[in-house]
Amino acid sequence: MNDERQHKSLWTVTTPPRDFPSLPGDLEVEVAIIGGGIAGLTAAWLLKRAGKKVAVLEMHRVLSGQTGQTTAHLTELLDTPYTTLLKDFGEKGAHLAASSSRAAIEQIASLVETLAIDCGFTRVPGYRYAETEAELRELLHEVSAARQAGLLATFTKEVPLPFPVKGALRVEDQAVFHPRQYLLALADRIPGDGCHLFENTKVVDIHDGTPCRVVTEGGTVTAQAVVEATTTPLNRVAMHTKLYPYRTYSVAAPLEGPLEPGQYYDSRDPYHYIRTQQVDGVPYVIVGGEDHKVGSEEDTTSCFAALEAYTRDRFPVRRITHRWSGQVIEPADGLPYIGRNVGSRHVYVATGFSGTGMTFGTLAGMVVSDLILGNENPYAALYDAGRVKPKAGARDFIQENAEVAFRFVADRLSKPDGHHLADVAPGEGKILEVDGRKVAVYREEDGTPHAVSPVCTHLGCHVHWNNAERSWDCPCHGGRFSPTGRVLNGPAVKDLPSRKLPVK
Ligand SMILES: Cc1cc2nc3c(=O)[nH]c(=O)nc-3n(C[C@H](O)[C@H](O)[C@H](O)COP(=O)(O)OP(=O)(O)OC[C@H]3O[C@@H](n4cnc5c(N)ncnc54)[C@H](O)[C@@H]3O)c2cc1C
Ligand code: FES
Incomplete structure (x- = not known):
């Protein structure tokens, strides 16, 4: 029987599957990376490029987790508003949050260019728009907070949407891409030179130590360092009081009329996120939203119905061709936890990416690889997994x-x-x-x-x-x-x- 998830994303159905082997027995490497999503694959590639012997251990198929279910906006507009970041993390923290997101977009851009990855990477503007006077008042505060944090943000009434809005925060130089085309290109480059990528290899236990032992159903991997890039860490309690899982929904529809390439976000709570992407010559609009706490919605099919109605109401589309959903993990104080796991010496975590895990997952790869390599990283302190922000x-x-x-x-x-x-x-x-x-x-x-x-x-x-x-x-x-x-x-x-x- 087919007991896999029902809905597949536009990305999954427009790229061929891969077939990496499973772990055949015990193995020794320098770094064991658990999870074949954007965080794990980015960390693996950066570490391999720096000369480390790595093994990626993925319990299903690479990119079968949230990265396969994403809508892949590459954006500096975070789920936590800059007004909140300024209040909770100060001007320096808000600045670092903005500049680290920019660094992640540029990291992806540089890999796309140097590895010549064909993934439709395109720079576009981003708009967060207001539809009511109350939303507009809040948005104006957010424009000045975003500017204070260093974003190239302006307020505009010229919003290229096919329905009326009161105005928008516009931010330049955001990006869109086909996430599976990009990440399969990284995955394909991991095996070789003492590095491995194993699928269908579930990690059941992790022992910190010198060396660490990562126990899987197919053998034990010993390594000097371990990265848990599993969306939400496997440890039992310590991190989980600070992480809240939400389900979110997406649909894609071929455009039957004009829509300017870009990223668009409304100002509702929960908000809708919208973007364009050309896939196999077809221009699509991709719309996401209808988030709710996992397990709190009795009839999850109604979330797809609401999202479809929202899409048909606002955009020039006739057919909804793809529907999919996934989970985002909200962090307690509004920013992800990236770095050495609490109480660990050699185990690193990367989690709490909210709805911006394409950039935060990339950033996690950059920060964790720097920590393992002993390099300075300007963002490590901000995202420290052990930080305590009692008020935020x-x-x-x-x-x-x-x-x-x-x-x-x-x-x-x-x-x-x-x-x-x-x-x-x-x-x-x-x-x-x-x-x-x-x-x-x-x-x-x-x-x-x-x-x-x-x-x-x-x-x-x-x-x-x-x-x-x-x-x-x-x-x-x-x-x-x-x-x-x-x-x-x-x-x-x-x-x-x-x-x-x-x-x-
Ligand atoms: C519908 C939707 C829309 C989104 N839109 C955006 C967006 O527009 N922009 C953006 O930036 N972010 C977006 N996100 C968020 C983003 O997609 C995620 O935050 C990001 O993909 C998480 O990447 P990851 O590598 O941490 O996790 P994953 O991609 O989930 O990878 C973790 C992997 O670990 C594996 N794993 C777990 N446990 C084990 C184990 N015990 N042993 C071995 N392997 C294990 C899993 O199978 C999985 O493949 C969206 C998410 C969803 C669901
Ligand atoms: S009790 Fe933690 S995921 Fe179910």
């Missing part, structure tokens, strides 16, 4: 962790809706009760039912059914499992165990 994001910290605690208790105590096995329709998943114990039941299209434990193997919260992607999603830290319980997304590493099927 304090309200969110309390609310988000209270919600995790609530989910942990409430989902255990709640009674399932009294459904029986016969109520689970083909293609559907439901939580049922068998002999006083909850089970997560999924029925295949051909009618075959499967039952697994609903208790997430990370820290024990109960999973929720995601009907759009047909997966069991954990509301606490974003772990995801296939309908039959296979791990799709960390931080969980163990599958959901099978359970006895209800008799009726």
